[in-house]
Amino acid sequence: MSAAADRHWAGLLHAALLGTGRQPPPAAAQDGSALACALAAAAGPTPEDTLLAQAAVLAAWRRAARAPARDERPPAASAEEETAPLCPPAARRHLATMLGGTFAQALPEWLEAAARAGFIVPPELLPALLHAAFNDDGLRPHLASLVGARGRWLAAQRQEWAFAIAGGERESGEAEERDGWEVLGPAARPALLARVRGRSPARGRALLESTWAQEAPRERAALLAALETGLSMDDEPFLEAALDDRRKDVRAAAAQLLSRLSGSRLVARMTERARGWLAVSPGKAGLLARVSGGATPVVDVRLPDACDAAMERDGIVPKPPYGMGERAWWLLQVVAAVPPGTWSAAAGTAPGELLAAAGRGEWRDILVPAWRAAAVRHADAAWAEALVASPLRRPWTLPGVDGSAGALLDLLPAERAEAVALAAVADRDAAEASALLSSIRRQWSPELTRAVLDRIGILSFGGDHALRPLLASLAPRMHPAAVLDAVAVRPQAFTGAWAELLHHRHAMLEALKR
Amino acid sequence: MLPRRHYFSHHDPPTSLARVAPIPQLLRMTEPAPAWTPEGVLALAPDPSAARAGQGLAGAGNWVSAGTDGRTLWGECRGSGSQPYQVRVDTLEPAWRCSCPSRKLPCKHALGLFLRHAAGAGALPTAEPPPWVAEWIAQREARSEKREARAAEAAAKPVDAAAQARRGARREERVSAGLDELELWTADLVRQGLASARTRPAAFWEGMAARLVDAQAPGVARLVRGLGSLAAGGDGWDERMLEALGRIRLLVTAWRRIDALPAPLRDDVRAALGWTLKQEEVLAAGTVRDRWQALGRRVDDEDRLRVQRTWLRGRDTGRDALVLAFAAGREPLDASFIPGTEVDAEVAFYPGALPLRAVAGPRHAAPAPLASFPGYASADDAVAAYAAALAAQPWIEAFPFPLSAVVPVRDGGGWAVRDTDGAVLPLAGRFARAAELHALAGGRPLALFGEWDGDRLLPLGALAGGRFVSLSPSAE
Numbered sequence: 001m002s003a004a005a006d007r008h009w010a011g012l013l014h015a016a017l018l019g020t021g022r023q024p025p026p027a028a029a030q031d032g033s034a035l036a037c038a039l040a041a042a043a044g045p046t047p048e049d050t051l052l053a054q055a056a057v058l059a060a061w062r063r064a065a066r067a068p069a070r071d072e073r074p075p076a077a078s079a080e081e082e083t084a085p086l087c088p089p090a091a092r093r094h095l096a097t098m099l100g101g102t103f104a105q106a107l108p109e110w111l112e113a114a115a116r117a118g119f120i121v122p123p124e125l126l127p128a129l130l131h132a133a134f135n136d137d138g139l140r141p142h143l144a145s146l147v148g149a150r151g152r153w154l155a156a157q158r159q160e161w162a163f164a165i166a167g168g169e170r171e172s173g174e175a176e177e178r179d180g181w182e183v184l185g186p187a188a189r190p191a192l193l194a195r196v197r198g199r200s201p202a203r204g205r206a207l208l209e210s211t212w213a214q215e216a217p218r219e220r221a222a223l224l225a226a227l228e229t230g231l232s233m234d235d236e237p238f239l240e241a242a243l244d245d246r247r248k249d250v251r252a253a254a255a256q257l258l259s260r261l262s263g264s265r266l267v268a269r270m271t272e273r274a275r276g277w278l279a280v281s282p283g284k285a286g287l288l289a290r291v292s293g294g295a296t297p298v299v300d301v302r303l304p305d306a307c308d309a310a311m312e313r314d315g316i317v318p319k320p321p322y323g324m325g326e327r328a329w330w331l332l333q334v335v336a337a338v339p340p341g342t343w344s345a346a347a348g349t350a351p352g353e354l355l356a357a358a359g360r361g362e363w364r365d366i367l368v369p370a371w372r373a374a375a376v377r378h379a380d381a382a383w384a385e386a387l388v389a390s391p392l393r394r395p396w397t398l399p400g401v402d403g404s405a406g407a408l409l410d411l412l413p414a415e416r417a418e419a420v421a422l423a424a425v426a427d428r429d430a431a432e433a434s435a436l437l438s439s440i441r442r443q444w445s446p447e448l449t450r451a452v453l454d455r456i457g458i459l460s461f462g463g464d465h466a467l468r469p470l471l472a473s474l475a476p477r478m479h480p481a482a483v484l485d486a487v488a489v490r491p492q493a494f495t496g497a498w499a500e501l502l503h504h505r506h507a508m509l510e511a512l513k514r
Numbered sequence: 515m516l517p518r519r520h521y522f523s524h525h526d527p528p529t530s531l532a533r534v535a536p537i538p539q540l541l542r543m544t545e546p547a548p549a550w551t552p553e554g555v556l557a558l559a560p561d562p563s564a565a566r567a568g569q570g571l572a573g574a575g576n577w578v579s580a581g582t583d584g585r586t587l588w589g590e591c592r593g594s595g596s597q598p599y600q601v602r603v604d605t606l607e608p609a610w611r612c613s614c615p616s617r618k619l620p621c622k623h624a625l626g627l628f629l630r631h632a633a634g635a636g637a638l639p640t641a642e643p644p645p646w647v648a649e650w651i652a653q654r655e656a657r658s659e660k661r662e663a664r665a666a667e668a669a670a671k672p673v674d675a676a677a678q679a680r681r682g683a684r685r686e687e688r689v690s691a692g693l694d695e696l697e698l699w700t701a702d703l704v705r706q707g708l709a710s711a712r713t714r715p716a717a718f719w720e721g722m723a724a725r726l727v728d729a730q731a732p733g734v735a736r737l738v739r740g741l742g743s744l745a746a747g748g749d750g751w752d753e754r755m756l757e758a759l760g761r762i763r764l765l766v767t768a769w770r771r772i773d774a775l776p777a778p779l780r781d782d783v784r785a786a787l788g789w790t791l792k793q794e795e796v797l798a799a800g801t802v803r804d805r806w807q808a809l810g811r812r813v814d815d816e817d818r819l820r821v822q823r824t825w826l827r828g829r830d831t832g833r834d835a836l837v838l839a840f841a842a843g844r845e846p847l848d849a850s851f852i853p854g855t856e857v858d859a860e861v862a863f864y865p866g867a868l869p870l871r872a873v874a875g876p877r878h879a880a881p882a883p884l885a886s887f888p889g890y891a892s893a894d895d896a897v898a899a900y901a902a903a904l905a906a907q908p909w910i911e912a913f914p915f916p917l918s919a920v921v922p923v924r925d926g927g928g929w930a931v932r933d934t935d936g937a938v939l940p941l942a943g944r945f946a947r948a949a950e951l952h953a954l955a956g957g958r959p960l961a962l963f964g965e966w967d968g969d970r971l972l973p974l975g976a977l978a979g980g981r982f983v984s985l986s987p988s989a990e
Contacts, residue, residue: 016756019707048701052763059760060908063968064901068893068937071923071930078957086981090633093552102566123956124983127949150956484575495592500570507573 005035005065009058012051020047025054035061079153084145087119090511094504095121099128103504105476108138109443113512115142123150130154130161140164162188174203181207186219193226201230205238221249224257231257236264243313255315256400259337260377266314270337273311277302277331278367280346280354297347297354301363303327304334317399324396328366335370336398340383343371351386359390369396372403376411384411388420388436406439418448425451430466437474446482453478453486471498480506550605550632551852551881558608558846559625560618571626572633580627581641587631588647589638591623601627602650608849611650619846685730689787692729693766696722696738700759708755712745719745733788737762764908779907781865786909791864793873801860801875804828806835807884808851809916809963810974811986822847825914825963825974826861826872827887834914835861835872850874853975854982855881868907870914885980889916889961893937900966912965912972915939919959922952931962931971942972947985954978 011026024047028039038061042053087095091114098107114121121129126147133139140163147155147164155164180192197204208223215223224242227235235257242254243266258266279300307318307330314337320329344351358367368390375383388408397403409417417440424436425448437452444452452474456467475498483502559565571591574580578598580589585606590598591614599614601623610624620628630637643651699722703711711718719742726735737758744755768775768783775783806826813822819840826835839848851857851874860875890896896915903910920931923938929948930938941948941964951973954960960978964971973985 013752013756016704016759017707017709017752019705019710021705022707046701048704051704052700052759053767055756055760056764056767057760059757060764060904063757064904066897066968068897068933068939070936071925071932071938072936073923075921076923076957090552097566097569100562122981122983123978124950124954126953150953153956154953484573487575499576500567503570503573503575506575 002035002065004029004031004033005058005061008035008039008054009062012055012058015047015051016055020051025051028054077153080149082120082148082150084118084120084148086122087114087117088511091119091508092122092125094508094511095125095129097504099125099132103501106501106505106508107132108141109476109505110508110512111139111142111146113509115146117512117514119146119512120148121146121151123148126151126154130158130164133163134160159185159187162191165191177203177207181211186216186222189219190222190226193223194229197227197229201232202234204230205235209238217247217250220245220247221253224250224253227257231260233261233263236261240265243315251313252315252400259315262339262378267337267339269310269314270334271339271342273304274331274334274338274342277304278335278343280343282348283357297349297357299354299358299361299363299367301331301361301367304330321396328363332366332370332396333398335367336373336401336403337377338374339378340371340374340380341378344383351383352389355386355390365394365396369394369398369403372408373398373401376401376403376407379411381411381413381416384408385416385420388412389423404439405436406441409440410442414442414445417442418445421448422451425455434467434470438470440477442477444477444479446479449479449482450486453483471496472501474498475501476505478502480509550628551855552629552632553854554849554852554881555625555628555632557849557852558620558628560620560846564618564620564622564625567622568620568625568629571622572629574630576626577630580630580638581643582631582638583640583643586643586647586651587627587638588643589623589627589630591626593623599623600646602647603628603631604651604654605631609654688729689731689769692726692731693734693769695729696726696734696762697766700762704759708752712751714745716742716746718742731787733786734762734765735788737765761909776867778865778867782867782907782909785864785866785871796864796873797862797875799862799865801862802828802831802833803858803860803878804831804833805856805858806851806861807856807887808853809887809914810965811851811853811984812965812972812974813847813986818842820847823912824851824853825965826851827914827916829856829888832888834870835863836870836914837861837872837874848874850877852881853984853986854883856884857881866907868903868910870910884977884982887916887961887963887977889918889963891918891933892935893917893920893931893933893939894935896939896966900968904968912967915962915964915966915971917962917964920962921957921959922948922955931973934959939966939971940969942967942970944987945972945985946987947973950983951976951985954983 008026008028015023015025028043029036030040038057039054042050042057044050044053086092091110095107095110095114098104098110129139129143130147130151133143143151143164151164155161177192177196181189184192193204193208196207205227208227212220224239227239239254239258239261243251243258245251245254255266258264259270261267279298279302281298281300283296283298303325304327307316307326311330311334312318316330316333318326318330320326324332340351344354347354347357355368355371358364361367368387371383372387374380375387385408388405409420412420421436421440421444424433428436433455452467456471457465480502484506487499556565556568559568576591578590578592580587582588585604587601587603587605589601591601593599593614597613599612601610601612601614603610603620603624605628608628610620610628612621612623614621614623616622719738723735723738723742726732726738741755741758741762744751744758747754765783765786768779769787772780772783805828807829808824808826810825811822813820815821819842822839822841824837824839826837827833828835837848837851841847850859857877858879859877861872862875863869864871864873890899896917900910900913900915903913917931917933917939920933920939922941923930923932925938925940928943929941929945929952931941932938951962954976955978958978960976962973962977963975964973972987974987975985976983
């Protein structure tokens, strides 16, 4: 664009803004150039006329003469080539639909199935997927392999997407880990530590120990919590020492982890305390026992008198939640750290009988939540199965432990969890059966799916209409092929949003088959 | 004074265009029904919720019965009523009918059936149409025959040339009078200064636009309405407004001197002022057959109408074409060309010095996915082509830019694309899918198609790794 054109345009603009009444348009240069001739030809009888006509000439002139600017920056690094195949077109469509908010409940299942099939996500959908996973942890488990090289490239450019790199399958060397540990910001270091722990727990702990003394106090708790990955007795001395940290959140994080190590000194101390307050014995073979064929275990509870400094050091929170007495609260927390097998061994019975005995006593509402947390902490499947079948009347929860029915069911092997659910569908009332069904986090087998449809009355007339409103929330777990087969018999009952979701799930799983 | 062309005038061209749109395809289709893709079918959905519901009904489980005779699809879909809904779809036009009470066209049942068909060959069993379907086919045939007969009758009716000439002359007088008034109005505007014009209420601009509509010059009316939104705009509004005033001035001058202009430019001036041609006339003037690649699409809402702009590029001729379609309310938009596909077809261009706008003609084969498209090697080449186009037709608003290798880069607070020489074209601020484009490129060059407005590029489609991804700003 010539300087003369720019100059004249600026003059025209100035005149146009102020108004030709006050500021006449500039005179064109008389240099015989094409531009000067064109501008001269455009001059009209009035200043307004000249201004508009010359603007007409220059507007076209400028638009035609505009040359692209140059960007001399060196090109940024590009993404590596993908090694895994892109998911098929139909699967891409399903993913886009779910990222758009439709059938979003099925997104985790799609991600799992796509990862299992070894596919990667199309690159143009990565920003939406990473954004969704940033807001929802539940979408992250399979992300590292699904996003491919392109996803790692993108995540490296945005700190809040660092989770997509964490746990990535790309193996990095120790030197690289150490470099990362020293340069990364506070938000990304726990993720890096978790990743290193996933490869080598010892190396991860060594990394943390090497800088522990210099870590900023407010970042220590998050770093400590990252030791959850690959947690073992090797970490116990370090964690035990962290119980003397100056910050409360660090002490709590250490106690939380130690409560899950059956061999830790903390658990030994808790067991010692608990034995003083909770006595379990096989019981005397009385008249009742002779009739029923076994001894009834005896559960005896004595509440703690005080919460001393040693208990607080072990992570006992002195102040109870609203509605609970403080002594009962201390007992609950102590028992929740003790491996539940301790009690069944002492009573010489199966967990179920001990639970039945406790259920008759007045401390049931303290003991059942405590045992639930303990079963989850110490991954005791036998207790988990017994506890899942014993409903909770007062759902007290402990901070940092998920003692829900869902967590208990996750401890069971798939077929045991299914058996528990099938039994509940067969003989529990609607409220209990629905609570249990809602807490299964795994996908259902065809048998369970059919059993539930049968009870709800989808497969036959009658049925339990109390369970019907649940269909929408249960549909994400049902076995889609089993439902579609089953409803072929009674299609008229198969309508509504839950049916659409099942059709979608069926189609999306089909599209991901290799 | 003017060549005897059968222009016709009305205030609402789009609706009547939409009404006549399907006829040429229906009458001239030389091949069996085109292969529909799920994307193509979903593009017919009147709104996203219908698209979603349609996808939910695309499974075989929803259907009591279904079949096809090759062209017509039918099926009985389970709904909330006691009787299943009877769904019929003609894949050729396309057209649909369903016994459900929904007022959406097409309804979710028709979409579901269509999607089932589009999912793959053999998805629906081939059969004889049952009576309720055969009846519908017969009805449609009867109606289409009647329509053809009417069209033939109309064609046979002698044209009252004298009356037409009278109407044409009257319109020209009105337009001239309207433009005279516009000229006084713009002179006033610049005499008092654009700075004070900025404080005017919306009615000031709207009033002049309305008078131009009355003067039967809706094209200029739109430009004047554009001035109003420029006045309300932010940074750089003054330059943009002076440019726009310059273009309006150019149009007024061109109209005054129209007899001195070369014939093709005369057509451009008349089109810019708001004269329209019937699609049949455009088609009758001759078509261009090519493998037309649909590279981008944009749907905008204008005055309760949806306007769909589809850009095509001929693989053999290298010509660009812009196909416009209009739909009111929930009417589906024309689906002749789906971005990301190419089809052996004919299109006819509206006359002009730089023919871009086109209308779809007969199709000779089913559309196929496109694997590559020819484009400008550098940003300089593209801009040079734009300059040449402006020299031929200075009122171009959007110019097609197929670019064969560009990388999206950050450009200040926004985005730009950079070619292999380092030349950058800034992207339009309203382009909302830059993150997707960036992810798609992965830092490597990709083929990009966009609209250039002389200042900024609005990407509409990209091709990376042999895969076309639509970047259309409207929801897919």
